[in-house]
Amino acid sequence: MATFGFPEMMFILRSAGWTLLLTALAFTIGGIMGGGLAVLRLSQSRILRNIAAGYILVIQSIPVLMVLFMSYYGLSLFGIDLPPFLAASASLAVYCSAYLAEIWRGSIQSVPFQQWEASSSLALTRAQQYRYVILPQAVRVSLPPTVGFLVQLVKNTSIVSVVGFVELSRAGTLVNNATFQPFKVFTVVAIIYFLICFPLSRLSRHLEKVMHAGRRH
Amino acid sequence: MPAVVIENVHKRFGDNEVLKGVSLSVEAGQVVAIIGRSGSGKSTLLRCINGLEMCQSGRIEVAGHVLDQDPKHLRELRKDVGIVFQSYNLFPHLTVGENIMLAPRLAKGLGTAEIRKLAVEVLAKVGLSEKFDAYPDNLSGGQQQRVAIARSLAMQPKVMLFDEVTSALDPELTGEVLVVMEDLAKAGMTMLLVTHEMNFAKNVADVTVFMHQGKIWEMGTSAELFAAPKTPELRNFLSAGVH
Numbered sequence: 436m437a438t439f440g441f442p443e444m445m446f447i448l449r450s451a452g453w454t455l456l457l458t459a460l461a462f463t464i465g466g467i468m469g470g471g472l473a474v475l476r477l478s479q480s481r482i483l484r485n486i487a488a489g490y491i492l493v494i495q496s497i498p499v500l501m502v503l504f505m506s507y508y509g510l511s512l513f514g515i516d517l518p519p520f521l522a523a524s525a526s527l528a529v530y531c532s533a534y535l536a537e538i539w540r541g542s543i544q545s546v547p548f549q550q551w552e553a554s555s556s557l558a559l560t561r562a563q564q565y566r567y568v569i570l571p572q573a574v575r576v577s578l579p580p581t582v583g584f585l586v587q588l589v590k591n592t593s594i595v596s597v598v599g600f601v602e603l604s605r606a607g608t609l610v611n612n613a614t615f616q617p618f619k620v621f622t623v624v625a626i627i628y629f630l631i632c633f634p635l636s637r638l639s640r641h642l643e644k645v646m647h648a649g650r651r652h
Numbered sequence: 653m654p655a656v657v658i659e660n661v662h663k664r665f666g667d668n669e670v671l672k673g674v675s676l677s678v679e680a681g682q683v684v685a686i687i688g689r690s691g692s693g694k695s696t697l698l699r700c701i702n703g704l705e706m707c708q709s710g711r712i713e714v715a716g717h718v719l720d721q722d723p724k725h726l727r728e729l730r731k732d733v734g735i736v737f738q739s740y741n742l743f744p745h746l747t748v749g750e751n752i753m754l755a756p757r758l759a760k761g762l763g764t765a766e767i768r769k770l771a772v773e774v775l776a777k778v779g780l781s782e783k784f785d786a787y788p789d790n791l792s793g794g795q796q797q798r799v800a801i802a803r804s805l806a807m808q809p810k811v812m813l814f815d816e817v818t819s820a821l822d823p824e825l826t827g828e829v830l831v832v833m834e835d836l837a838k839a840g841m842t843m844l845l846v847t848h849e850m851n852f853a854k855n856v857a858d859v860t861v862f863m864h865q866g867k868i869w870e871m872g873t874s875a876e877l878f879a880a881p882k883t884p885e886l887r888n889f890l891s892a893g894v895h
Binding site for chain 2: 547549550552553554555556557558559560561563567568571572575
């Protein structure tokens with residue numbers, strides 16, 4: 436039986452790299468989609484608002500695991516075979532988009548409506564209002580919850596192991612199967628998760644403090 | 653041609669009819685004060701003029717623009733019609749200078765040098781030249797309101813609307829804002845103002861309009877209207893002292 440040595444450690448670290456990459460991809464793509472959805476959710480057109488609200492409702496109401504199964508196994512029934520990494524990042528991006536959309540919608544709505552009135556009275560277009568008046572204020576509000584969500588996302592990437600993608604958790608399981616040193620292996624895995632998430636959590640708390648200090652109302 | 657023409661304007665919020673057929677005409681250079689109890693529709697009327705509220709029927713023409721729902725037309729109108737709000741509504745993430753320069757740059761596409769010159773000029777007009785780089789949160793209410801006036805002026809509007817601009821201010825800060833408005837009036841700006849400052853209406857406004865229950869109840873030159881109110885409602889309103 437193998438012991439938990441340098442090659443195993445390297446294997447786990449490489450897999451941690453995949454976890455990071457998966458998180459980054461899901462967050463970036465999900466963020467772009469979520470941003471679009473947040474704006475649609477606040478659109479002046481009721482149809483667009485309802486489409487966005489429907490999407491968000493559906494995605495938030497089903498486990499991300501089901502999205503993953505549907506994109507990995509479901510699509511293969513139609514002859515579309517997604518490689519595990521692609522299925523995993525796409526599913527997580529979809530999951531992210533719905534949650535980020537809601538976080539950001541709330542942040543945009545936290546900007547007093549008088550800011551909309553004042554800027555539209557100055558003949559700004561809606562896009563200009565978003566870009567120069569509303570979003571700069573909304574971003575301040577949204578940073579802490581967004582980073583908080585990112586921390587959740589790092590940990591939630593572990594579910595993609597079910598479609599055979601080897602990320603940090605899955606790597607830990609594999610190494611444990613070979614070495615049968617669960618305490619050692621999973622402690623290392625936990626420490627790596629902690630090392631990724633802890634700075635992010637601190638960042639979130641720091642941002643929260645800074646944001647609140649900077650705002651009088 | 654009058655600067656503002658309002659013809660038989662009706663406005664409802666749900667079942668509540670706030671404006672019940674209002675007609676008013678304002679000549680260029682005229683200062684018109686709109687007074688009345690809260691709920692009389694005076695703020696709504698003012699907000700209808702620049703399209704912040706859309707009236708259900710009637711016709712509004714301001715500075716040569718006929719009001720309609722088209723966002724493009726609305727922007728054209730708003731380039732010529734400034735509004736100042738009770739709650740100032742400055743952009744808190746921008747400095748005073750940036751607040752003032754934003755719209756001339758984005759909406760009018762003026763060049764940087766020209767905009768800067770304009771900003772310095774309008775800030776001087778409201779007596780706040782030294783606050784160019786300050787943030788709104790660091791200004792007093794009166795100063796913020798004067799910046800808001802400067803921000804509107806930087807668009808070089810033909811008509812200015814003032815919606816209870818001193819109502820949120822302490823009495824000692826009210827004066828500094830009124831002085832700025834009086835200067836504007838003297839400089840020939842066409843102004844419509846909803847106000848609770850009866851002295852200001854009496855002394856500065858050419859015409860005062862008394863609104864009651866969604867209608868123009870009584871109007872006339874300020875001198876006449878305050879000296880000899882004709883309707884009992886206006887007499888009552890003026891003598892109540894609490895506006």
